[in-house]
Amino acid sequence: MNLSLGQFQDAFVEALYQRPAPALASLTEQAAFAVYRNTVLCGCVEALRANFPSVETLVGTGWMHDATGAYAQQTPPDDARLIRYGAGFPAFMQALQASQDVPYLADVARLDWYWCEVFSAHQEPYLTLSDLAGMTATDLERGHLAPRSCVRWQWFDAHPAYSLWRVSREGLPWSADHPWVAEGALLSGDSDGVSHQPLQIGACAFLDACAAGQSLQVASQIAQQTQPDLDFSDLLGRLLQAKAFLPLTFA
Structure with missing residues (x-):
C-alpha cells in the first residue's frame, strides 16, 4: 500500500501508541520499533513529571510514573514544545484522585499547568x-x-x-x-x-x-x-x- 506523507505520519503515531496500524506492519513488527516506542513514551513521561512537580511531591515518584505513563498512552503530545504538554492532565488527575484520598490533587495539577502556560506565554x-x-x-x-x-x-x-x-x-x-x-x-x-x-x-x-x-x-x-x-x-x-x-x- 502506497501512503502519502500525511497518512504515513498518522499511522506512525498510531503505532507508537500501540494502536492498530496495519499499513505499517512490516515496520512495527521489528524489534527496534519497540525500543523506539519505549523511548518516545519515556520522553512523554519525563516531560509530564517536569511539568507537574507539585503533583509528584504529593503522590510520590512511583505513583506519578504510573499515572503519567497511563496519560501518555492515551494522550500523545500535539506540540513539539513539551512544556505545553499536559493540558488534559488535571482532568485526568480528577478521575484518579478519589482512589488516593487526595481530593485536592487535580487543583494542584491545575496550578502546575497554569505555571507552564504562564511561563511559555507570549x-x-x-x-x-x-x-x-x-x-x-x-x-x-x-x-x-x-x-x-x-x-x-x-x-x-x-x-x-x-x-x-x-x-x-x-x-x-x-x-x-x-x-x-x-x-x-x-x-x-x-x-x-x-x-x-x-x-x-x-x-x-x-x-x-x-x-x-x-x-x-x-x-x-x-x-x-x-x-x-x-x-x-x-x-x-x-x-x-x-x-x-x-x-x-x-x-
Missing part, C-alpha cells in the same frame, strides 16, 4: 500605574482592563489549593495548624519568570469580569458584591504590580 505590553495618571473618574469607569495572556487565576472553594501547591513546589513543610480554607491564586509571567500570590474571592471575581469584557466600573461592582470587605485600591495596586493587564482600552 510577552505582551502591560498597564502601569503611571499609565493611569491624569485620567478622570469617568475615563476609568468606561475603561476596560483585559488580562494579559501570561496571567492565570482561579478560586478554589474546597481546600487551600494554592498553599498546598506552593509548599509542594518549593519543597517547604506543611504546617499542621494551617487553616483548611478556600483559597485563590494568581500566576503572572514576565521576562524575569513566573510570580504567584494568593488571591481573595473578590479579586478572582474581578478578573473574571475583566476577562469577560466588562468595564472597570462593572467589574469593580461585581468584585465588591462578591466580597463586600474587599480593599479594591489595594487589589488594583497588587494587580498592576503583577503586570496583570494589557494597556487600558475604552468603549
Whole structure:
C-alpha cells in the first residue's frame, strides 16, 4: 500500500501508541520499533513529571510514573514544545484522585499547568500605574482592563489549593495548624519568570469580569458584591504590580 506523507505520519503515531496500524506492519513488527516506542513514551513521561512537580511531591515518584505513563498512552503530545504538554492532565488527575484520598490533587495539577502556560506565554505590553495618571473618574469607569495572556487565576472553594501547591513546589513543610480554607491564586509571567500570590474571592471575581469584557466600573461592582470587605485600591495596586493587564482600552 502506497501512503502519502500525511497518512504515513498518522499511522506512525498510531503505532507508537500501540494502536492498530496495519499499513505499517512490516515496520512495527521489528524489534527496534519497540525500543523506539519505549523511548518516545519515556520522553512523554519525563516531560509530564517536569511539568507537574507539585503533583509528584504529593503522590510520590512511583505513583506519578504510573499515572503519567497511563496519560501518555492515551494522550500523545500535539506540540513539539513539551512544556505545553499536559493540558488534559488535571482532568485526568480528577478521575484518579478519589482512589488516593487526595481530593485536592487535580487543583494542584491545575496550578502546575497554569505555571507552564504562564511561563511559555507570549510577552505582551502591560498597564502601569503611571499609565493611569491624569485620567478622570469617568475615563476609568468606561475603561476596560483585559488580562494579559501570561496571567492565570482561579478560586478554589474546597481546600487551600494554592498553599498546598506552593509548599509542594518549593519543597517547604506543611504546617499542621494551617487553616483548611478556600483559597485563590494568581500566576503572572514576565521576562524575569513566573510570580504567584494568593488571591481573595473578590479579586478572582474581578478578573473574571475583566476577562469577560466588562468595564472597570462593572467589574469593580461585581468584585465588591462578591466580597463586600474587599480593599479594591489595594487589589488594583497588587494587580498592576503583577503586570496583570494589557494597556487600558475604552468603549
